[in-house]
Amino acid sequence: GEDVEQSLFLSVREGDSSVINCTYTDSSSTYLYWYKQEPGAGLQLLTYIFSNMDMKQDQRLTVLLNKKDKHLSLRIADTQTGDSAIYFCAETAYYGQNFVFGPGTRLSVLP
């Protein structure tokens, strides 16, 4: 079945860039997603990328997709303390009705 992998922890200093990496297995995924979970809250969609794109930029966020290697990354420029959260990579499954989520990367931003 589908599987999504991420490293579990990342620490960066405020103002630096953060890069969160993800690998996935299902090459038929049309869209790939990044979700953010702040402490004590549910998940919120952060951004997504269509599978025929290599890159998508949205303000401080840059998503890179290497479809050949099935590798997805999320870069956060000028990381702030408010970016401290768990970030989940997700690919679609069940004919696009459902997602398979990675284990989540806990980003800690140090002052």
Next chain:
Amino acid sequence: DVKVTQSSRYLVKRTGEKVFLECVQDMDHENMFWYRQDPGLGLRLIYFSYDVKMKEKGDIPEGYSVSREKKERFSLILESASTNQTSMYLCASSLLSSGSYNEQFFGPGTRLTVL
């Protein structure tokens, strides 16, 4: 603004009790989902439903059942709670996808502790 609400933020139950977790969405979404979230394991799908009275097993359905009698409400039932069901439970909803872009909207979660 899509809103997904869950009946409780925190719940403490005893082993063997029957537990009901309720989820309500207000955007007329066809799909509804129940996940459990455990550290290092991410979100694992328990059950989902794409229509009233329809349900599909997810990756970890054992020990759980669900009910969807109305479109806006999806209930997760633990028939006889066990300590290994202590977890964070997240409900989500989405439109029925045509295979294109889709988005799941999540509730705030219910942290269940089984003693």
